[in-house]
Amino acid sequence: MPLLLKNGRIVTENDTFPGTLLIKDGIISRVLSGENQNFDLENGLQGLKTIDVSGCVIMPGVIDAHTHYQLHSRDTVTAGDFYSGTRSAALGGVTAFIDFADHQENISLGESARSRRKQAEKNAVIDFNLHQTVHYFDDEIYRQLQKIRDMGISSIKMFTTYKDAGYFIPQADRAGLMKACSQLGLLPTVHAEHDEIITRARQDISSRLGGESNFKLSDHADLRPPEAETAAVKRLGRLAREEDVPLYVDHISAGETMKTVEKLREKGANIAAETTPHYLCLDREFLEGAEPEKYFMVPPLRSRGQRNLLRNYFARESVDTAATDHCAFSLAQKREEKNPLNMLPGIPGSETLLALLHHFFVNRNHISYQQLSRQLSTNPARLFGLYPQRGSIAEGSLADLVVFDPEKKKRLTSDNLHSAAGYSPYAHITVRGYPRMTIAGGEIIAREGELKADKGRGDFISAGKSSLFGRK
Structure with a gap:
């Protein structure tokens, strides 16, 4: 059914x-400037549905490039699965996401990716792609990466921490993996924390407190200090420059790390930077409160000074993208661990991504709607090979859109949201500006807080080569 969105701000x-936008067969057919556009409804547009969106802005649908839906960890799985997670995302204006396929023992990367893809296709309500995690590198992994690329996956994920969990990629393997990414056109992404610095911090704080049994959740930020993130980014950035391969740094938590990113860029490193709403909107003081479990994630929340510095880099668009790192363990799951610092990390966030950044940055005149659109839609589409079909409002692009009311107010309590985690880390915030309608592939999938899409509607998107390979 053709769809006409009239009188919005595009x-x-x-x-x-x-x-006004005209949508036909899931594609943006016409983009017309000016109000009250008239169409010849007899010219092949029988059944046209017209919606007046006066007072609203029409933006490209958000692409959340960092999610952990239905995540298996430590013999449990997140309360939020692919259905509940993408339901929340769709209601928040997200039209596509990129999750992760784990590097599992005795299973090829291709088998892991296919299994993860099936899980998502069965349950997700919006389209998706995957990052493939890699924990070591050898000739066989190189061959498997070729197959991953041919499956339509454009990026890999590596960790410079979590040695005890088996995620840590040895220093000796990193150059080989980076070279392989360069040769295969795969974008390496990294969870950057220096494991040795974290280990030393844990030992020092344990000695000072008289043992790990005296640790509190408020110690979390000191046990994984900003220096660990900065040092890891510096090391990986230099390696990426040496191997002439781009690098995408996940969930940057501290403004100091962005200083390092900019210095590496000045020396020729080709680095894209991602952050998340929790590092831009919260700070480590929340770990001192009555329910610190709601604010326990890795990397941890930083000081207000580091947060404000990071905000400045985001507003200057030195930070390329904002994603959520959505990871919806319930509070009951988090509290099962007796040692607070071994708690399951992660918080929900897909539903509130757009609203929070609009509230804290557009409403306060720190950035424009155009910049917000770039950092939430266009840039992730380009960086992960989904552009121009997605991330753009242009004739011929897929009609993935969000109709956003800049005056609609909403308190971000768990009762007003839809995450299976059962809590909201942003319950103290009332935002001004919230989505009224989400359109994916020309179909209205969410409207006025009600999901209109069926479970399993989402499809795998085949990704092309990252634009970062062409950026100097």
Whole structure:
């Protein structure tokens, strides 16, 4: 059914203007500037559905490039699965996401990716791609990476921490993996924390407190200090420059780390930076409160000074993307661990990504709608090989859109949201500006807080080569 969105403010990556969109067969057919556009309804547009969106902005649908739906960890699985997670995402204006396929023992990377893809296709309500995690590198992994690329996956994920969990990629394997990514056109992404610095911090604090049994959740930020993130980014950035391969740094938590990113860029490193709403909107003081479990994630929340510095880098668009690192363990799951610092990390966030960044940055005139559109839609689409079909409002692009009311107010309590985690880390915040409608592939999948899409609607998106390979 053709769909006409009339009298909105259309947001592209470089402009905002009053206009009307015509959608046919899931594609943006016409983009017309000006109000009250008239169409010849007899010219093949029988059954046209017209919606007046006066007072709202029309943006490209959000692409959440970092999620952990239905995550298996330590013999349990997140309360939020692919259905509940993507339901929340769709209601928050997200039209596509990129999750992770684990590097599992005795299973090839291809088998792991296919299994993860089936899980998502069975349950997700929006389209998706995957990052493939890699924990070591050898000739066989190189051959498997070729197959991963041919399956339509454009990125890999490595960790410079979590040695005890088996995720840590040895220093000796990193150069080989980076070379392989360069040769195969795969974008390496990294969880960057220096494991040795974390180990030393844990030993020092344990000695000072008289043993790990005296640890509190408020110690979490000191046990994984900003220096660990900065040091890991510096080391990986230098290696990426030496191997002439781009690098995407996940969930940067501290402004100091962005200083390092900019210095590496000045020396020729080709680095894209991601952060998340919790590092931009919260700070480590929440770990001192009555329910610190709600704010326990890795990397941890930073000081208010580091948060404000990171906000400045985000507003300057030195930070390329914002994603959520959505990981919806329930509070009951988190509290099962007796040692607080071994608690299951992660918080929900997909539903509130757009609203929070609009509230803290657009409402306060720190950034424009165009910049917000770039950091939430266009940039992730380009960086992960999904552009221009996604991340753009242009004739011929897929009609993945969010109709956003800049005046709609909403308190971000768990009762007002839809995450299976059962809590909200942003319950103290009332935002001004919230989605009224989410459109994916020309189909209205969410409207006024009600999901309109069926479970399993989402499809795997085949990704092309990252634009970062062409950026200097």
